[in-house]
Amino acid sequence: MTGTKRPSERRDALVQIAAELFAEQGYRATTVRHIGDAAGVLSGSLYHHFDSKETILDELLSSYLEELLDTYRAIAKKDTAPKTTLRDLVLASFRSLSEHRAAITVLQNERNYLRTLPRFTYLTKAEEEVRRIWITVLRDGVEAREFRPDLDPLVTYRFLRDSVWVTVRWFRPDGRMSADQLTEHYLTLIFNGLAPNG
Amino acid sequence: MTGTKRPSERRDALVQIAAELFAEQGYRATTVRHIGDAAGVLSGSLYHHFDSKETILDELLSSYLEELLDTYRAIAKKDTAPKTTLRDLVLASFRSLSEHRAAITVLQNERNYLRTLPRFTYLTKAEEEVRRIWITVLRDGVEAREFRPDLDPLVTYRFLRDSVWVTVRWFRPDGRMSADQLTEHYLTLIFNGLAPNG
Amino acid sequence: MTGTKRPSERRDALVQIAAELFAEQGYRATTVRHIGDAAGVLSGSLYHHFDSKETILDELLSSYLEELLDTYRAIAKKDTAPKTTLRDLVLASFRSLSEHRAAITVLQNERNYLRTLPRFTYLTKAEEEVRRIWITVLRDGVEAREFRPDLDPLVTYRFLRDSVWVTVRWFRPDGRMSADQLTEHYLTLIFNGLAPNG
Amino acid sequence: MTGTKRPSERRDALVQIAAELFAEQGYRATTVRHIGDAAGVLSGSLYHHFDSKETILDELLSSYLEELLDTYRAIAKKDTAPKTTLRDLVLASFRSLSEHRAAITVLQNERNYLRTLPRFTYLTKAEEEVRRIWITVLRDGVEAREFRPDLDPLVTYRFLRDSVWVTVRWFRPDGRMSADQLTEHYLTLIFNGLAPNG
DNA sequence: AATGAATGAGGCTTCATTCAT
DNA sequence: TATGAATGAAGCCTCATTCAT
Numbered sequence: 001m002t003g004t005k006r007p008s009e010r011r012d013a014l015v016q017i018a019a020e021l022f023a024e025q026g027y028r029a030t031t032v033r034h035i036g037d038a039a040g041v042l043s044g045s046l047y048h049h050f051d052s053k054e055t056i057l058d059e060l061l062s063s064y065l066e067e068l069l070d071t072y073r074a075i076a077k078k079d080t081a082p083k084t085t086l087r088d089l090v091l092a093s094f095r096s097l098s099e100h101r102a103a104i105t106v107l108q109n110e111r112n113y114l115r116t117l118p119r120f121t122y123l124t125k126a127e128e129e130v131r132r133i134w135i136t137v138l139r140d141g142v143e144a145r146e147f148r149p150d151l152d153p154l155v156t157y158r159f160l161r162d163s164v165w166v167t168v169r170w171f172r173p174d175g176r177m178s179a180d181q182l183t184e185h186y187l188t189l190i191f192n193g194l195a196p197n198g
Numbered sequence: 199m200t201g202t203k204r205p206s207e208r209r210d211a212l213v214q215i216a217a218e219l220f221a222e223q224g225y226r227a228t229t230v231r232h233i234g235d236a237a238g239v240l241s242g243s244l245y246h247h248f249d250s251k252e253t254i255l256d257e258l259l260s261s262y263l264e265e266l267l268d269t270y271r272a273i274a275k276k277d278t279a280p281k282t283t284l285r286d287l288v289l290a291s292f293r294s295l296s297e298h299r300a301a302i303t304v305l306q307n308e309r310n311y312l313r314t315l316p317r318f319t320y321l322t323k324a325e326e327e328v329r330r331i332w333i334t335v336l337r338d339g340v341e342a343r344e345f346r347p348d349l350d351p352l353v354t355y356r357f358l359r360d361s362v363w364v365t366v367r368w369f370r371p372d373g374r375m376s377a378d379q380l381t382e383h384y385l386t387l388i389f390n391g392l393a394p395n396g
Numbered sequence: 397m398t399g400t401k402r403p404s405e406r407r408d409a410l411v412q413i414a415a416e417l418f419a420e421q422g423y424r425a426t427t428v429r430h431i432g433d434a435a436g437v438l439s440g441s442l443y444h445h446f447d448s449k450e451t452i453l454d455e456l457l458s459s460y461l462e463e464l465l466d467t468y469r470a471i472a473k474k475d476t477a478p479k480t481t482l483r484d485l486v487l488a489s490f491r492s493l494s495e496h497r498a499a500i501t502v503l504q505n506e507r508n509y510l511r512t513l514p515r516f517t518y519l520t521k522a523e524e525e526v527r528r529i530w531i532t533v534l535r536d537g538v539e540a541r542e543f544r545p546d547l548d549p550l551v552t553y554r555f556l557r558d559s560v561w562v563t564v565r566w567f568r569p570d571g572r573m574s575a576d577q578l579t580e581h582y583l584t585l586i587f588n589g590l591a592p593n594g
Numbered sequence: 595m596t597g598t599k600r601p602s603e604r605r606d607a608l609v610q611i612a613a614e615l616f617a618e619q620g621y622r623a624t625t626v627r628h629i630g631d632a633a634g635v636l637s638g639s640l641y642h643h644f645d646s647k648e649t650i651l652d653e654l655l656s657s658y659l660e661e662l663l664d665t666y667r668a669i670a671k672k673d674t675a676p677k678t679t680l681r682d683l684v685l686a687s688f689r690s691l692s693e694h695r696a697a698i699t700v701l702q703n704e705r706n707y708l709r710t711l712p713r714f715t716y717l718t719k720a721e722e723e724v725r726r727i728w729i730t731v732l733r734d735g736v737e738a739r740e741f742r743p744d745l746d747p748l749v750t751y752r753f754l755r756d757s758v759w760v761t762v763r764w765f766r767p768d769g770r771m772s773a774d775q776l777t778e779h780y781l782t783l784i785f786n787g788l789a790p791n792g
Numbered sequence: 793a794a795t796g797a798a799t800g801a802g803g804c805t806t807c808a809t810t811c812a813t
Numbered sequence: 814t815a816t817g818a819a820t821g822a823a824g825c826c827t828c829a830t831t832c833a834t
Contacts, residue, residue: 008796010797026226026311028224028226029226029311031824032824033823033825042799042800043824043826044799044825044827045797046826047827048796048798051826053825053826109310112222112307113224141392147392148386148390148392152383155375156387156392159365159384159387162361162365166361166364167357167360170356185353186357188348189388189391190387191392191393192390192393193389193391194339194346194389195390195391196343196344196347208814229806230808230809231806240816241808241809242808242810242811242816243815250808420706421707424620424622425622428829428830429827437793437795439828439829440797440831440832441795448829449830542790543789544786544790545790546782551771554761554764555761558757558763559756562760566752581746581749584742587788587789588742589786589787589789590741590784591740591741591742591787592739592741592742625802626803626805627802627803627804636819636821638804638819638820641807642817642818643818646804646805647805
């Protein structure tokens with residue numbers, strides 16, 4: 001979240017164009033020439049709008065993360081029953097897949113790499129806040145006997161987190177299943193398991 | 199699985215050295231110079247052992263996939279109850295994480311990219327065979343009323359597949375949890391869900 | 397001295413802004429964006445005032461050189477004793493350092509480069525006229541036995557010329573020594589040398 | 595003086611080739627393509643020998659400065675009469691012009707720029723040591739009544755320093771005047787001045 | 793006069809690969 | 814087998830300049 005960027009329509013449009021390419025081919029595999037081509041300008045012209053390729057990515061990721069964290073914080077603050085809170089978190093996550101598919105894909109695929117860049121240390125911070133929120137819900141749920149008592153909150157958190165976000169690899173919101181339907185399917189599985197008597 | 203090259207100890211050692219780097223930094227981000235440095239030779243010298251950087255990766259991935267498919271086929275052939283078969287598949291997968299962490303990591307991270315390379319079309323074929331095996335188990339389980347009747351086999355397969363393999367991001371077999379313990383935790387969640395009465 | 401453009405206050409101010417940057421960072425290292433930033437406009441806007449970056453430099457250098465040559469010519473024409481003429485030339489040079497520090501700095505630092513540009517051939521011409529004036533004074537002085545008979549006029553000229561102008565690297569007219577004081581110090585050294593009986 | 599570089603004949607030859615270009619056209623105006631062309635290789639091939647263009651310059655300047663400082667230190671340590679010490683310093687400087695013309699030229703021309711680069715802070719340190727040596731000689735000479743009592747050591751140092759080094763702009767050791775002849779001419783002027791009775 | 797977007801040439805650097813020794 | 818030097822394509826970025834608004 002480096003500096004407050006002056007927005008501009010052109011700028012935003014370029015971020016979106018780049019985002020698609022980053023998601024499809026990977027951030028590092030996407031050249032500025034690709035981006036320029038997709039935008040209909042020479043690659044050098046991109047530098048009229050952005051300091052660097054990294055800046056484009058930063059803009060994409062930081063704006064997504066800010067929105068997601070805002071949503072998560074609002075859900076966590078509502079103080080509903082753990083099962084409801086968990087459901088809301090899952091729903092919010094799947095819904096964000098529709099609007100932010102590109103950002104999420106990049107985040108999933110380039111996470112390891114990006115964490116080595118000083119500019120993106122905020123990713124780690126955001127991750128930590130997210131973890132705190134999920135783990136709190138899981139702990140509360142166990143305490144309130146809404147979840148199994150033998151649940152390991154950390155392992156379960158990782159499992160939930162990854163299994164939600166990894167769906168970005170195949171989930172298409174315009175496909176045969178909507179985000180809300182996916183959430184329903186997912187939650188049924190998560191809450192009740194595969195067993196028919198669940 | 200391009201050309202089964204005459205094996206050699208040095209060759210295998212080099213593949214392992216490269217594998218670690220591929221896993222840590224990504225295949226594309228790993229330069230042949232990195233590999234040479236890690237192996238204690240100049241980058242050009244690697245070309246006495248391998249045709250290309252791709253060949254090193256090919257060797258790593260194809261040998262892993264062959265082993266995994268053999269294991270999966272053996273499990274599927276045994277014709278045990280679906281629940282048992284599923285358990286065995288999950289267990290085999292988690293166990294392979296210990297020995298083949300690097301290969302699996304690369305496969306997870308570079309999948310999209312590799313599928314665009316003609317040389318690695320066998321990845322897609324292997325994936326298809328794996329999918330057939332898992333989906334068969336899920337269908338059989340539903341039919342045998344071992345799994346919920348409303349289960350969508352395709353979505354469930356993707357969910358299981360991803361949630362298993364994605365653990366490679368954080369699972370360390372030498373950590374506080376063994377592969378078998380992880381399997382147990384995972385299967386409990388999968389079969390019974392979060393609910394305490396599951 | 398390409399085209400004497402209609403002057404304008406804004407134009408002159410821009411030349412001065414650019415001059416400071418040229419002196420501080422070098423002509424080539426100063427981008428039109430630097431200049432625009434310092435002037436509070438976008439770089440493209442400078443092109444409403446100047447054809448090119450070269451034009452800005454041209455304006456700076458040619459106006460300085462015209463003034464210097466006028467002064468030198470007036471001194472040479474006065475036909476005073478060689479020692480007096482030399483003193484006047486040195487004094488005029490040091491005094492010009494105060495008002496034209498930027499121009500002189502650029503001239504010193506970029507001389508080699510600028511001489512390769514067709515537009516700036518006038519620099520070489522001006523240099524030649526200056527040399528004629530100084531060498532004449534030195535020759536006259538030797539002839540009039542005001543200077544040592546074994547003096548090599550060409551080498552001495554270069555030595556004087558460079559040692560005067562190179563002070564632009566460190567001389568600050570607003571520092572502890574004025575231009576006139578520096579002249580005094582310099583002339584004492586030049587005329588009498590380091591020796592105490594000089 | 596970044597790191598001890600493994601020398602190699604090719605490497606040294608490339609430094610010399612680059613040095614000539616840096617001196618002729620300036621460091622920044624010399625492109626790696628120029629250097630490659632002059633060396634008969636592609637520009638990228640230079641990176642087999644050097645990390646960067648800066649490294650080439652570093653190698654040139656640091657090796658020159660080490661040698662010069664060694665010579666200066668040896669002269670200063672000898673504890674001869676100030677006039678003799680000064681003569682030796684001047685002679686050593688002019689002699690170094692023959693062998694290190696390129697390095698000296700770059701140092702003179704790019705000094706301001708290089709001082710802004712973190713890598714070249716050692717330039718400033720070397721300059722300070724040189725200044726200490728010269729100023730000590732001047733002070734000692736005044737005290738020993740070998741130099742005029744009204745001499746300002748700092749201003750005189752600058753004057754001597756600049757007037758010596760600036761000759762690199764025109765002095766050609768293979769021209770009509772040798773380094774030693776130039777020294778003689780220079781010292782006569784410096785010690786006795788222009789006046790015939792000096 | 794000024795802006796904002798773009799051009800096009802060229803800068804430094806990286807890297808898989810080749811090859812004579 | 815290994816080295817050391819080189820290739821050639823490509824990557825990110827800079828910058829003077831142009832031009833429609």
